Amino acid sequence: MAQDFEDRLERHRRPDARTQELLGRVPRDESADAPVSPEERTRKVFSIRISNGILDHYPRMGEAIWLFLWAIDKTTRECTEEGKRVGIVLGGRPIPDHEIAQNFECSVNTVRRWRRLLVSERYIETERRGSGHSFKVMNAKKWRQNAIGTAIRALQAHAQAVTK
Numbered sequence: 001m002a003q004d005f006e007d008r009l010e011r012h013r014r015p016d017a018r019t020q021e022l023l024g025r026v027p028r029d030e031s032a033d034a035p036v037s038p039e040e041r042t043r044k045v046f047s048i049r050i051s052n053g054i055l056d057h058y059p060r061m062g063e064a065i066w067l068f069l070w071a072i073d074k075t076t077r078e079c080t081e082e083g084k085r086v087g088i089v090l091g092g093r094p095i096p097d098h099e100i101a102q103n104f105e106c107s108v109n110t111v112r113r114w115r116r117l118l119v120s121e122r123y124i125e126t127e128r129r130g131s132g133h134s135f136k137v138m139n140a141k142k143w144r145q146n147a148i149g150t151a152i153r154a155l156q157a158h159a160q161a162v163t164k
Contacts, residue, residue, distance in 0.1 A: 067115060068124065077091070078140045084139060089134070095132045095135065097133070123137070
């Protein structure tokens with residue numbers, strides 16, 4: 001009876017294929033007994049632009065910096081709310097704590113502690129939705145520099161074309 005309950009609980013906690021895709025993980029072969037290696041879990045590796053100014057925030061963030069970096073990486077769009085840039089994580093989809101914990105290979109309590117700290121220090125905002133939380137990164141800058149650089153290059157190219 002206890003094993004049946006554990007099996008049902010595990011099936012409930014297992015993220016579906018769409019969630020795994022959004023989290024950047026490849027679905028695991030359920031028949032494999034070996035733990036998932038980082039190479040199996042990650043489809044592609046991308047660089048994210050982070051200013052070294054984030055190091056000044058470590059005294060306030062502590063180890064929660066890892067959740068903050070994860071949220072920046074998973075930001076899918078940015079918008080302006082009340083005059084500030086806000087990054088929407090995974091399209092605003094609610095993300096259960098156990099999925100993030102699985103991604104970091106840490107406990108759910110660790111993820112909850114990190115999330116509460118980042119919210120209290122106003123680095124992120126979260127909203128409880130269904131079985132998880134939707135995340136917003138405050139003062140988002142993921143694409144800002146790229147957009148400015150692209151606009152400057154476009155203006156320079158236009159200026160060169162006009163002068164020829």
